[in-house]
Amino acid sequence: MANRSYLYSLSNQPTAYADRPETISGLSEWPYGIPFSYRLLMSGNPQLCASLISDGFSGEPEGNKTRLYAISSDFETGFARLNKFFSILNTLVTNEAPQLIAEMKEAIQFLEAHRDRYLLLETIELDTMTESEETKLRACVEDEINNCLLAGAAVDALPDNVIEAGDILKKATQQQSNSQFDAFYGLRLDDDCDDARFDYPLGASQWSDILYFSLWNRAEFDANN
Numbered sequence: 001m002a003n004r005s006y007l008y009s010l011s012n013q014p015t016a017y018a019d020r021p022e023t024i025s026g027l028s029e030w031p032y033g034i035p036f037s038y039r040l041l042m043s044g045n046p047q048l049c050a051s052l053i054s055d056g057f058s059g060e061p062e063g064n065k066t067r068l069y070a071i072s073s074d075f076e077t078g079f080a081r082l083n084k085f086f087s088i089l090n091t092l093v094t095n096e097a098p099q100l101i102a103e104m105k106e107a108i109q110f111l112e113a114h115r116d117r118y119l120l121l122e123t124i125e126l127d128t129m130t131e132s133e134e135t136k137l138r139a140c141v142e143d144e145i146n147n148c149l150l151a152g153a154a155v156d157a158l159p160d161n162v163i164e165a166g167d168i169l170k171k172a173t174q175q176q177s178n179s180q181f182d183a184f185y186g187l188r189l190d191d192d193c194d195d196a197r198f199d200y201p202l203g204a205s206q207w208s209d210i211l212y213f214s215l216w217n218r219a220e221f222d223a224n225n
Contacts, residue, residue, distance in 0.1 A: 035203025043152025044077025
């Protein structure tokens with residue numbers, strides 16, 4: 001099984017594994033990485049929060065479990081940034097990437113249908129590929145929070161003129177310059193943007209509310225504990 005990142009929409013910012021939201025929906029999962037679209041969606045004031053996937057590691061005794069972390073953020077802020085980014089990209093690749101254009105439209109429609117107050121990004125499967133200590137696992141999540149903030153700042157810095165913004169975006173994906181736009185470096189802006197051969201997927205595809213981890217809401221959690 002591929003180690004994945006998992007994205008959800010939900011109604012709270014969990015403070016503990018048992019702090020379950022009233023509503024929660026799966027949005028997407030991605031093997032062996034975190035695509036740019038996740039980071040952009042999570043850029044709305046991302047905060048360290050409790051993982052809802054696992055309450056520590058298997059076999060750990062009650063009262064002495066490793067604390068596992070995830071990221072919570074504001075849905076509307078990240079969604080607005082994704083809309084801006086996709087609008088720029090749609091103009092930039094018109095008639096050149098029909099599959100990407102269709103995927104961006106479907107992504108926005110899917111997210112509109114599954115919007116909630118907050119977003120939850122779970123990276124525990126990826127983090128435990130290299131770390132097992134609580135402090136180091138927390139540092140992995142904090143590093144990802146910074147990546148989300150950089151993605152949001154990069155999109156905010158793009159001008160409102162979509163043609164001008166498209167020119168800046170295209171150049172930034174191709175050349176690293178130690179600027180505010182470096183969050184775009186390495187992205188593909190074509191129909192191969194999510195090809196598994198590339199290390200930095202855009203994440204325009206693979207939206208679904210059926211994920212490997214179907215997390216319990218408050219009512220489901222109480223009924224099973």
